[in-house]
Amino acid sequence: MKRLLTSTALIAALAVPAMAQDYTPDPEARTGGAITITYKDDVATLDPAIGYDWQNWSMIKSVFDGLMDYVPGTTELRPGLAESYEISDDGLTYTFKLRSGVTFHNGREMTAEDVKYSLDRVTDPETQSPGAGFFGAIEGFDAASSGEAEGLSGVKVVDDSTVEITLTRPDATFLHVMALNFASVVPQEAVEAAGGDFGKEPVGTGAFKLGEWTIGQRLVFEKFEDHWREGVPYLDQITFEVGQEPIVALLRLQNGEVDVPGDGIPPAKFVEVMNDPAQAERVVEGGQLHTGYITLNTRIAPFDDPKVRQAVNMAINKDRITQIINGRAVPANQPLPPTMPGYTEGHEGYAYDVEAAKALLAEAGHADGFETELFVMNTDPNPRIAQAIQQDLSQIGIDASIQSLAQANVIAAGGEESQAPMIWSGGMAWIADFPDPSNFYGPILGCAGAVPGGWNWSWYCNEELDAMAAEADAMADPGQAEDRLAKWSEVYMKVMEDAPWVPVFNEQRYTMKSERMGGDDALYVDPVSIPVNYDYVYVTEQ
DSSP states (O other): OOOOOOSHHHHHHHHHHHHHTOOOOOTTOOOOOEEEEEESSOOOOOOTTTOOSHHHHHHHHHHOOOSEEEOTTSSOEEESSEEEEEEOTTSOEEEEEEOTTOBOTTSOBOOHHHHHHHHHHHHSTTTOOTTGGGGTTBTTHHHHHTTSSSSOTTEEEEETTEEEEEBSSOOTTHHHHTTSGGGOOOOHHHHHHHTTOTTTSOOOSSSEEEEEEETTTEEEEEEOTTOSSTTOOOOSEEEEEESOOHHHHHHHHHTTSOSEETTOSOHHHHHHHHTSHHHHTTEEEEEOSEEEEEEEOTTSTTTTSHHHHHHHHHHOOHHHHHHHTTTOEEEOSSSSOTTSTTOOTTOOOSOOOHHHHHHHHHHTTOTTOEEEEEEEESSTTHHHHHHHHHHHHHTTTEEEEEEEEOHHHHHHHHTSTTTOSEEEOTTSOEEOSSSSGGGGTTTTTSGGGSSTTOSOTTOOOOHHHHHHHHHHHTOOSGGGHHHHHHHHHHHHHHHHHHOOEEEEEEEEEEEEOOTTEESOGGGGGOSSSSSOOTTTOEESOO
């Protein structure tokens, strides 16, 4: 195999993941034992090409592996099934060297052919993967996704342990894409044997394998003894009980019958739990890659005027709204959440200032205010938040009628250019697919998202910023990482000047666990393995 280590940048590309791989597990960790997790809803699928909700996301991560991974409890990339990788000088070709001796749950050794099959499968239109678009930079994607070609021409098997992936453009997010669940490696024979039901009969290389699935009752994960990562997992078994109301799950946790309520602390019980020192001690708080925001439709008057949008930003009392959800968030000052690389430290955003907002609105020719509509999803606490927004707007003369609708109807309204002047995104707010600032721009602020059915509900399109974003994502050389994040910071600061959103809050994650659960707190609010990194937690007593 041709070696491509011809520049400092390429050496850095290998050195950074090598250091990240040196994760030191908890020295107090004990092996063995079983835990119980509860969820209200049943699990739809464990097929990594299909699963795309927060409930099954961490389950899938424990059953499958991809070429790349993250250091547990962090957003830092490290190699997964790839032992190492190399990047060509032009940033277009990635050559992954696979680990030797990795086996699937069915006992067969994984090879480069499995990697190609898996990437071909997720981009095959017949798979109907919601994540297919993430692989758009791979050569041959358009032909494969349209059904014109069978498989991705840019994914080539060099030998049993080497895969070469060629892109059509440099893409600094590509290694993150290789760490997504959608990029998990699956065995073709197991997929075909399942006959379209692979999501219920999953076979991967992950730390756990599926032992039992009783629809509507429980899923049981069992330790995969031959997992390639030494010492992982610690637990012998995880039982996911479904159909459990959050209130009942909390009571069962308090009685020692449950180890983690997967749906979190019920809002009605949050204050009670946090005011009880014994219970609060078992709650872990952490940031999420999440922002809740109000979209201002830049193509509907008067929100086509930046001054009006800036005035609205000044009118919203974010601290008061945060209290509506019992302080389970921090006020937002920019589109990116604080846990996201590229977040601009020290930026204060628009201060809450009613008089300044009135003055700016008058300057824009609306001294007497105006009437508008605010769309919101009709599940608690979103209508209450919408009412608070409505009250804040009334203080500067804006009369906003609330359109409280089912989630699907709000999404549909946002996807029509002229229908929704304002939308409170709560319950549908953006949680990043991967920890990179690019993922917060393209789908919800970029021109490509401002299309019918898209997620850019502000219909904001700034071609100058789109060009800057493309330039940032073309900075694939690891030596440019800091400059790239600085450029993304500049993009989001310019977004704030144009004010197509009112960033309101960044939700915090609160995970409650039983007294016997062990492992670093970060594992219970893992920003990637939401809500728990099951591979590294353990029990202190069995």
